[in-house]
Amino acid sequence: MEPILFYGVPSGCSFGSIVALEWLDQPYRLCRIDMPEQVTSAAYRRINPVAETPTLMTASGTTVSESMAIMNHVGARGIDKGLGFAQGTPEFDRLNQVLAYLNTSLFSGFAPLWYTLEHDVEQPAKDTLRAYGTAALTKAHADLEAMLEGNEWLLGQQRTLADAYFIGIARWTKYHDVIDRRNYPRVQGLFDKLEADPAVQFAHAIERGEPAHSSGSFKGEVSLEEALGLLKQVA
Missing domain, CATH: 1.20.1050.10 (Glutathione S-transferase Yfyf (Class Pi); Chain A, domain 2)
Known part of the structure; x- marks a missing residue:
């Protein structure tokens, strides 16, 4: 499966992770999490026990939370694009x-x-x-x-x-x-x-629930329930 980013609305700091995934230009999906109601739910706590966004579910079903950790995860996949750098440099x-x-x-x-x-x-x-x-x-x-x-x-x-x-x-x-x-x-x-960057404009449109124009790597949104189902499949 494609990685899934759980992003918080309104105006979550997960905005930057959406931009990062667009710049990376590799397939991914998004899962919209309403704050504060849904982010503190028992269902979302199965994704992130501390009830915060963003969280990234990787293709293997592991989860990475906190913006800095997600940025470093994306950066390791985007070294060839100059988004990140090899550890130790x-x-x-x-x-x-x-x-x-x-x-x-x-x-x-x-x-x-x-x-x-x-x-x-x-x-x-x-x-x-x-x-x-x-x-x-x-x-x-x-x-x-x-x-x-x-x-x-x-x-x-x-x-x-x-x-x-x-x-x-x-x-x-x-x-x-x-x-x-x-x-x-x-x-x-x-x-x-x-x-003015297309990826930033895309992230704004996603947050507002408006038609959003991706670089092509965005493969659609999934609900929290669908994401939990996928998590069970790869567990």
């Missing part, structure tokens, strides 16, 4: 470094903002959380602006899976009006370039 270490930075700094900077949006938080606590998130994202954008000096992409002159992960997170500024990306012209330039 300086390029591999650099890619891991940037992926980790995006996860620990850019992603986590949004965490307190998401909390205030999704929970009933009293105003003093809300102000504190927003201030913390704003400070973290301001620093992260400044760091990324410096990282991009002289570079077309996050790792240099060719796109990698770090760029796919970046666009899935960077788009969250539309929900949280705490920084103006235009103050960081290199970051804004990378964002705009990625937003």
Whole structure:
């Protein structure tokens, strides 16, 4: 069977994994997981016990969870396309470094903002959380602006899976009006370039449930029940 990516909606960080699979251009399927209801269900916990997306079910029926792990899995299959690099090389270490930075700094900077949006938080606590998130994202954008000096992409002159992960997170500024990306012209330039990428446009359409135009590697969506059935077959 083709690998299946379980992606979360609305606006899950799994967006970057969809982009990565499109860039890889090898057959795959998608399984839409509604958050928070379906992602916390007993059925989905059979795929990912910690009830988070994304998770990738490989062709052999094993599962890989967490965006960084999925990016490295895809990267190992996309070395010939420059999406990833051989383990033990300086390029591999650099890619891991940037992926980790995006996860620990850019992603986590949004965490307190998401909390205030999704929970009933009293105003003093809300102000504190927003201030913390704003400070973290301001620093992260400044760091990324410096990282991009002289570079077309996050790792240099060719796109990698770090760029796919970046666009899935960077788009969250539309929900949280705490920084103006235009103050960081290199970051804004990378964002705009990625937003125009066919794989990114495909991922947006998939999330919105609209007709989506793939590179040709996307083989359709399966339901969670269908995916669990396939998991039984390969177990």
